Amino acid sequence: MSLYDTRRRTNTLATGLAWGAALFGLSWLLLILGSLAYEGLRGLSPSVFTQTTPPPGSVGGLMNAIAGSLVMTMIGVAIGAPLGMLAGTYLAEYGRYTKLATVVRFINDILLSAPSIVIGLFVYEVMVRPMGHFSAISGALALGLLVVPVVLRTTEDMLLLVPASMREAASALGAPRAMVIGQIAYRAARAGLVTGVLLAIARVSGETAPLLFTALNNQFWSSDLNAPMASLPVVIFQFALSPYKDWQQLAWTGALLITVTVLTLSIIARAFSAGRRN
Amino acid sequence: MADVLMSSTQSGPIYLSRSRALARIAYIDVVFHQLTRLSAITVLVILGGVIVSLIHGAQPAIKAFGFGFLAAQSWNPVTENFGAGPAVYGTLVTSLVAMLIAVPIGLGVATFLTELCPHILRRPIGIAIELLAGIPSIIYGIWGLFVFAPFVQTYIQPALIAAFKGVPILSALFAGPPYGIGMLTAGFILAIMILPFIASISRDVFETVPPVLKEAATGLGCTTWEMMRYVVLPYTRVGVVGGVMLALGRALGETMAVTFVIGNAHKISPSLFAPGTTISATIANEFTEAVGDIYTSALIELGLILFFITFIVLSIARYLLMRIEQKSA
Numbered sequence: 001m002s003l004y005d006t007r008r009r010t011n012t013l014a015t016g017l018a019w020g021a022a023l024f025g026l027s028w029l030l031l032i033l034g035s036l037a038y039e040g041l042r043g044l045s046p047s048v049f050t051q052t053t054p055p056p057g058s059v060g061g062l063m064n065a066i067a068g069s070l071v072m073t074m075i076g077v078a079i080g081a082p083l084g085m086l087a088g089t090y091l092a093e094y095g096r097y098t099k100l101a102t103v104v105r106f107i108n109d110i111l112l113s114a115p116s117i118v119i120g121l122f123v124y125e126v127m128v129r130p131m132g133h134f135s136a137i138s139g140a141l142a143l144g145l146l147v148v149p150v151v152l153r154t155t156e157d158m159l160l161l162v163p164a165s166m167r168e169a170a171s172a173l174g175a176p177r178a179m180v181i182g183q184i185a186y187r188a189a190r191a192g193l194v195t196g197v198l199l200a201i202a203r204v205s206g207e208t209a210p211l212l213f214t215a216l217n218n219q220f221w222s223s224d225l226n227a228p229m230a231s232l233p234v235v236i237f238q239f240a241l242s243p244y245k246d247w248q249q250l251a252w253t254g255a256l257l258i259t260v261t262v263l264t265l266s267i268i269a270r271a272f273s274a275g276r277r278n
Numbered sequence: 279m280a281d282v283l284m285s286s287t288q289s290g291p292i293y294l295s296r297s298r299a300l301a302r303i304a305y306i307d308v309v310f311h312q313l314t315r316l317s318a319i320t321v322l323v324i325l326g327g328v329i330v331s332l333i334h335g336a337q338p339a340i341k342a343f344g345f346g347f348l349a350a351q352s353w354n355p356v357t358e359n360f361g362a363g364p365a366v367y368g369t370l371v372t373s374l375v376a377m378l379i380a381v382p383i384g385l386g387v388a389t390f391l392t393e394l395c396p397h398i399l400r401r402p403i404g405i406a407i408e409l410l411a412g413i414p415s416i417i418y419g420i421w422g423l424f425v426f427a428p429f430v431q432t433y434i435q436p437a438l439i440a441a442f443k444g445v446p447i448l449s450a451l452f453a454g455p456p457y458g459i460g461m462l463t464a465g466f467i468l469a470i471m472i473l474p475f476i477a478s479i480s481r482d483v484f485e486t487v488p489p490v491l492k493e494a495a496t497g498l499g500c501t502t503w504e505m506m507r508y509v510v511l512p513y514t515r516v517g518v519v520g521g522v523m524l525a526l527g528r529a530l531g532e533t534m535a536v537t538f539v540i541g542n543a544h545k546i547s548p549s550l551f552a553p554g555t556t557i558s559a560t561i562a563n564e565f566t567e568a569v570g571d572i573y574t575s576a577l578i579e580l581g582l583i584l585f586f587i588t589f590i591v592l593s594i595a596r597y598l599l600m601r602i603e604q605k606s607a
Contacts, residue, residue, distance in 0.1 A: 011501035018394055021386025025477065026403070028470050029410045032421050039424070086317035094311050095318065104318045106600075107325050110592045113524060114585070115531025117558050118328060121581040124565075125331035145324060152321065176303050178310040199412075206414020209533040209558065213565045233416050237534065240420045248424070255420050259413060266412050270405070 033259070040256025043249040048257075052221050053235060056244040062254050064221045065235040068136065071223075072215060072231060073205055075140035080147025081197050087148070088155025088196075093181050105156075112149040119145050120210035128214055136222075136229035139215025143204040150200040158192025158273075159185055191272045198269035202262045208233035232258055328585065336579035338571050347579060353544035355568070360576035362583060364544045368461060368554035369584070372536060373529040375465025375550070376472060381522055383469075384476030391477070392484045392510075393502055404481065411474035419538035422467040423459075427539055430466070431458030435551055453549040457541065462550040464540045471535050472525040479521030479599075483514045486606035516605075520598030527592040531584060533558035557584040 047061045054060025087104065095101040119142050127138040162185050170180040186193065216228035217238060232254050240251035339347065343360065350361020391404055435456030442448040452462075487510050495505040511518070541553020542563050555563075557580045568574045 007501055007504070011503040014503035014506070015394055018386045018389040021383045022390035022395070022403070025383055025387050025473050026406070029406075029474070031425075032413075032418065032470070035421060035425050036417065083317050083320060086314045087321055090314035090318040094314055100315070100318060104321050106593075106596060108321050109596045110589060111321070111325060113527050113531075113588075113592055115533065115558060115588055117531070117533045117561055118332070118581050118585045121335070121561070121565075121578055122328045122331050125335045125578070126327065148321065148324070176307045178307040179303070181310070202412055206416060208414070208416045209562055212562055216566065233414065233534075236416055236420060237537075240423060240538065251420060252424075255417050259417055262412055262414060263409060266409050 036252070036256055036259055039249075039252040040259075043253035044256070048250070048253055053219055053230060053239075053250070054246070055219075056242070056247055059246075060250070062232065062235060062250060062257070064218065065230040065232045065254065066257070068215070068218070068222075068229040069205060069232040071225075072136055072140040072143055072211070072229065073201060075137070075225075076143030076204055077147055077197065077201055079141060079144030081151050081200065083144075084148040084151030084196070084200070085155045085193065088152040089159065089181060091152070091156045092159035093185065094177070108149050108152050112153060115209075116146055116207055117209035117212075120212060120214055123210065123214045134214065134216035134228045135226050136215050137225045139211045139229065139231065140225075142210035142214045143207060146204050146207060146210065147200040150203050151196045154196025154199060155189075155193055158189040158196065161192065162188040195269045195273040198265050198272070202265035202269065205265070206233055206258050206262055208237055212237075332578060332582040332585060336575055336582050338575040339579040342572055343576075347576075348583070351544075351546060355570075355573050358570060358572045360572070362557070362580055364546050365555050365557045365560045365580055366583065367546050368464075368540065369530055369556040369558070369587075371461055371550070371554070372464045372468055372540070372556055373526060375462060376468035376529045377522070377526060379466065379469035380473045380476055380525065384473050384525075385480055385518070387473070387477035388480035388484055389506055391481045393506065404478070407474045408478050411478060414534075415471060415532055416534040418467055418471045418535040422463065422535065423538040426467065427458035427463055430463050431456050435462075439551075450548050451550050454547070454551045456551060457553060459539045459541045459553055460551050461540070461554045464536045464554075464556070465550075467535050467539055468529045468532060471532065472529050475525045475528060476521060479524060480514075480518055483517035483521060483602060484510055486517065486602060487513050514602065516598050517602030520595050520602065523591055523595035523598065527588050527595060530591060531558060531588045533562050537562045557581070 047059060049061060049063055049066065051059070051061035052064040053062060087108075091101045091105060123138050123142040123145070127141060128134055131138070166184055166188060167180050170184045171177075175183070211231050211234050215231060215234070217234045218228045218230040222229055236251045236254045236258070239247035239254070242248065339360065342358075343350065347360065347362050348366065349363050351363040352359045352361050353364065354360070387407070391400060391407075395403060435452075435458070438452040439456070442452050491509050491513065492505055495509045500508070536556050537559040540555055540559045542555050542559060543553040544555055544560075545552075547554065561577050561581055561584075565574070565577050568577055
């Protein structure tokens with residue numbers, strides 16, 4: 001009887017702790033999102049989108065930072081997504097069981113969670129230092145390098161979901177391998193491929209560390225890819241650590257914008273891939 | 279293929295254009311194959327490039343300081359005397375604090391999701407946790423600086439100081455003026471950040487346990503706790519450790535969440551309340567302001583050390599996770 005009681009008590013304690021852990025974890029995360037929405041919405045106004053970053057003490061917005069983020073993310077995705085997709089195609093289609101594929105899979109998984117600041121250092125060494133100055137294009141390249149592992153991973157996973165019988169049917173009709181992949185596998189996995197790109201955009205749109213010493217920052221409007229360019233995360237970093245109240249407010253608003261963007265992209269990506277799997 | 283054949287039938291005898299079309303298709307096939315292969319190799323080239331460029335960039339510092347760099351405690355840009363000691367120490371301590379908090383809670387959340395949660399809530403909570411894992415680290419950083427650090431300063435730190443006053447080791451760990459920012463706060467923020475990772479990976483790993491095993495345990499009269507402890511955990515041990523290592527890799531290399539609240543002080547203090555620095559925070563804070571080759575190069579060498587540590591941790595993580603994937607397949 002007493003053994004039975006002890007076991008039951010231990011179980012109640014353990015399950016209670018698990019409930020507690022879930023409540024504890026979720027409440028922290030809700031707290032973060034809550035204060036983000038509260039602080040960020042206070043500063044949200046049309047001028048955020050129509051004016052450039054101000055000097056301390058005057059009114060301004062985040063227009064140049066938003067534009068810079070968009071431009072560098074787009075170029076980064078344009079560099080990284082095709083590369084990741086082609087490499088993912090190799091892993092899933094041509095070289096599925098080869099040694100090269102095994103090694104690439106392993107290395108890619110490591111690059112997926114490698115510290116992004118190191119990628120920034122790499123781009124600084126190979127691009128910023130030879131060019132002699134910081135530039136938007138090197139920032140975009142750093143982001144592109146972070147896009148590759150995400151897209152590669154999803155592309156491979158999604159192509160593997162395409163039933164082999166579909167490929168066999170196409171091959172039996174006489175279609176060469178490239179056509180089987182291009183016309184059959186890609187089409188069947190289209191939603192999944194889009195998911196990969198969306199997830200990659202979500203991943204890089206909040207990246208700060210690799211931009212700090214590649215694209216640097218820019219207080220003014222700039223569309224020159226060969227010059228430093230502002231981006232939302234770097235502006236948030238600079239403004240949040242400043243002693244000026246209005247800069248800190250803009251940092252909160254920028255943080256809210258990034259979070260909303262990232263969450264929206266992830267939800268859309270999820271909807272895409274859910275439609276595919278069912 | 280049909281339209282290729284069709285368009286060529288108009289321009290010549292059928293057998294000639296047919297063989298030409300086939301040759302073209304074979305050519306495209308080879309080109310596409312090699313293109314994908316080249317892209318796959320590019321991934322390896324990127325990794326190789328990262329390692330080579332970091333070693334190259336770190337050369338001046340490696341020559342100037344040798345192996346002593348790893349443990350040296352000075353960080354003086356004026357005399358150009360640098361050591362990685364405080365940064366490495368800070369990286370390890372903040373990650374350790376984060377793991378101590380996040381691993382038990384993360385496993386608790388995973389247990390909750392797989393065993394205790396009402397079925398209707400299981401998917402929404404699971405999705406919420408996965409979404410939160412995707413929130414950029416700078417968000418955690420700004421929240422840590424403006425909301426959490428003041429809270430730690432006014433409530434948690436005074437309470438900890440009072441609670442452990444006179445206890446031999448703990449009083450040294452929780453000593454000093456409550457600044458709010460410092461190693462402990464940085465560890466807390468990291469913990470909140472990696473919690474979703476640990477929770478969602480552990481949940482995925484727990485779900486690889488065959489239902490038969492769990493049913494057998496329940497059939498023998500095991501409580502939920504006993505089933506988790508004696509069936510699920512032993513079965514998934516490798517995967518759980520893999521997930522934890524993956525989260526550790528993230529914590530070690532995390533930059534923005536830490537940079538805001540660590541205080542950026544190049545010294546090793548016994549107290550967790552003291553401001554410190556981590557490798558990534560040092561690079562983020564000082565790289566663009568570094569003047570002189572040695573300073574820049576010392577920062578790049580820090581990056582090299584960080585990459586080396588995380589590479590090993592992540593390799594082990596991936597190896598362990600690969601093993602459980604094979605097991606479940």
